[in-house]
Amino acid sequence: MKRNIIRVALIIVLIALGVGLYVLGRNHKIFIDNKDIVLANVQYRSENTFSVFIDGNEAVEVGKGKRKVVYSPGPWHTIIAIEKLPDGTTREIIRKFSLASRDTAIINLPVLASGNDGWLSIEGE
Amino acid sequence: MLEKVKKLIEKAGWPRVIIGLFLLSLFFTAPFVGIRVSTSISDTIVRFAMNAVLVLSLIPMVQSGCGLNFGMQLGVIAGLIGAITSIELGVTGIAGFLTAIGIAIPFAVLLGFFYGLLLNMVKGDEMVVATYVGFSSVAFMSMMWLLLPFKSPNMIWGYGGEGLRTTISVEGYWLGVLNNFLSIRIGHFFFPTGTIIFISLIALVVWAFFKTKLGTAMTAAGSNPVYARAAGVNVNRMRVLSVVISTVIAAIGILVYEQSFGFIQLYMAPLLMAFPAVAALLLGGASVSKASMGNVIVGTFLFQGILTMTPSVMNNLIKSDMSEVIRIIVSNGMIVYALTRRMKVRT
Amino acid sequence: MKEQSLTRAKNPLVRFAISNAVPILFVVLLIFAIPLSGFSSDYLINEIITRLGRNSFLVISLLIPVMAGMGLNFGIVLGAMAGQMGLIFMLDWEVVGIPGVLLAMLIGTPIAILLGLLAGTILNRAKGREMVTSIILGFFINGVYQLTILYGMGSLIPITSNKLLLPRGYGVRNALDLLTIRKVMDNMWVMKIGNISIPLGLFAIIAALCVFVVWFTRTKLGQDMRAVGQDMQVAATAGINVDRTRTLSIIISTVLACFGQIIFLQNIGTINTYNSHDQVGTFAIAALLIGGASVAKATIPNVFIGIILFHLTFIVAPRAGKELLGQAQIGEFFRVFVSYGIIAISLALYAWRRRVEKETERRRAKAAIKAAMEDKVGG
Secondary structure (H helix, E strand, C coil), X not given: CHHHHHHHHHHHHXXXXXXXXXXXXXXXXXXXXXXXXXXXXXXXXXXXXXXXXXXXXXXXXXXXXXXXXXEEECCEEEEEEEXXXXXXXXXXXXXXXXXXXXXXXXXXXXXXXXXXXXXXXXXXX | CHHHHXXXXXXXXXXXXXXXXXXXXXXXXXXXXXXXHHHHHHHHHHHHHHHHHHHHCCHHHHHCCCCXXXXXXXXXXXXXXXXXXXXXXCCCHHHXXXXXXXXXXXXXXXXXXXXXXXXXXXXXXXXXXXXXXXXXXXXXXXXXXXXXXXXXCCCECCCCCCCECCEEECCCCCCCCCCCCCCEEEXXXXXXXXXXXXXXXXXXXXXXXHHCHHHHHHHHHHHCHHHHHHCXXXXXXXXXXXXXXXXXXXXXXXXXXXXXXXXXXXXXXXXXXXXXXXXXXXXXXXXXXXXXXXXXXXXXXXXXXXXXXXXXXXXHHHCCXXXXXXXXXXXXXXXXXXXXXXXXXXX | CCCCCHHHCCCHHHHHHHHCHHHHHHHHHHHHHHHHHCCCHHHHHHHHHHHHHHHHHHHHCCHHHHHCCCCCCCCHHHHHHHHHHHHHHHHHCCECHHHHHHHHHHHHHHHHHHHHHHHHXXXXXXXXXXXXXXXXXXXXXXXXXXXXXXHHECCXXXXXXXXXXXXXXXXXXXXXXXXHHCCCCHHHCEEEECCEEEEHHHHHHHHHHHHHHHHHHHCHHHHHHHHHHHCHHHHHHCCCCHHHHHHHHHHHHHHHHHHHHHHHHHHHCEECCCCCCCCHHHHHHHHHHHCCCCCCCCCHHHHHHHHHHHHHHHHHHHHHHHHHHCCHHHHHHHHHHHHHXXXXXXXXXXXXXXXXXXXXXXXXXXXXXXHHHHHHHHC
């Protein structure tokens, strides 16, 4: 009897481990849009190029009006967006966000740069 | 009534019954999926004729107690040497075929002799040693085919290349030399009379051999070595003799195969050739220690039947080629099944 | 007849030479072949370090069945197939990096256990013929694997990713890229010495496996396996469940092979779904034998020495063949010949020794009975 309890417990632990690995390791598609968008009756315009870092990945240049895709695994993410202003200076915004396992994220850079909410839109599968 | 059927099935053996019914079902489905039954039957017969001698070559070694000849590649190599040399000499037609056999036999005897001595040293583990000896010999000959000084332009790589080509056509030499001899063609049905006659001759010789004193001595050496030795039989000599005979028949067998198939296949092609032959023999009801002519005929027919019918019928049924996978499962499954049967204790 | 075995020679140097004949032969071969091939020592050292990392797990998985008297487990290919199926699910679920590798191992393990159980049961029914049976069983399960992968996946088994499936909707493609986990284990912790990079993380894992194997031989189960390997009759009378112990040795070997194949493939970076596992058994066994192991005895040093010698020969042969005989192809066939040949020779030597031992034992038994009877009559 004791043996069976240990076996069942072991199986439960392994399944939990499997679920944990799945959540930790699942790759997410993250779209980065540098596009005009209307959100809650506010118009945001895309004007400048952004250099974007998602987690530890390399920089992604997103030009005005463009969309790029980045892949990153795991539930917790950080985005560092560096806006290149026309006068040569830069503006940096850092945000954190989390995704459930089967989510795809769409980030809108102009909204992000404005400091308002709503820059992140999540699509579950 | 049920008891009688059950008894019959047990006598024939479950694997044979299952495969036999499977094959019958394929023949029945064939017309409904647009396959001409006459073509199917003649294809099966042609493939039977191609392979029967190779399967036949396994009998002497099984009978003498050397087990299933997983080292059949040695005989095949002798046959290949014969075929290549015959083409190099430029002999065509039936004369070319007979030249190939004539050259192959001394090589087969030589290879078989040493192979037999080796197997005598490893009594009890013949099969696993044979497997890897067979594999190594194919790899070794692959090196040789590149180096041996053959010159015939039909066989060498073009544009100043060195060494023999991987596949050499026998068209213009002895393609179909046996198949087409006295062959019968009725519409879409083709019967390779010549080959069947040839196979029957060899089968007759082997069958007759085992009825002679020497043949019975060989069988005794396999079924009960201690008793045989007491009765004055030199068990070791019988075993080597059986290996030589098996290797020679295998050499002839690959030549029969090639005249039907149309190509000589060198390099790594013979690597796995022993397995379908062994599977066919076991499918026909043989075991690791006992094999008869009936096993060869039934087994080769069933095996080649499956190989012929599965691609055509199943491909039309499920629109994809399952035949290779089915072949792997059926042939290797048969061998595993045979290896796990209880073996009677041999000292 | 000469009963004095050569391994009982008096001179320790001769004894060393005889019992390590095969590795020594290969060292001599390589002394000639390496300069002939023209490869730089940096290149060769890097290659060997990579291959040690890549293959050690697989070769180590062969050790336990040898200890249990099952001979060379040609059936590790079953574990390799289990590992590949784990990787397929991992790819379908898009789990990446180290979590992905671990998940693939987690999924492959139950499959490997089932296959190991099947193999163990079948091998127990073929006592005395374990090695041939494991070779053919490997082919058979390969057929079942292909059936599953080619027809089951996407139809009965829920695989959905278009990157994995064939255009017709079911069946897995024949080359899957593992870019998402490529070299993740190799790169875990790398140390560079000059031009040579050493994957310490991976080596740490391999070292852990070696410790596990040594620890295992000291457990009760390990000792049981040793006993069964020595003599099945004696072990049975001592109360050991011989069949169960033998099956367990195969299961452990299969699971280790599953992990080993995943490690192998993450280094290569691609799965050839239908072929990657083909030569797993042959190459691992050839490497182990070249390292000096035999059918009855295999140790951890055999594993590493064997991998180094085998893979050096593998790398060097084509170029050396080109220099020596003008065709690189000869070198390629030569290394295949070496792999098969070394297995053939080892099997033949082992079988011959076993037969000689049996006959000496029988003769001794006869002589003992004769002496006993003469005593009885005389006394």
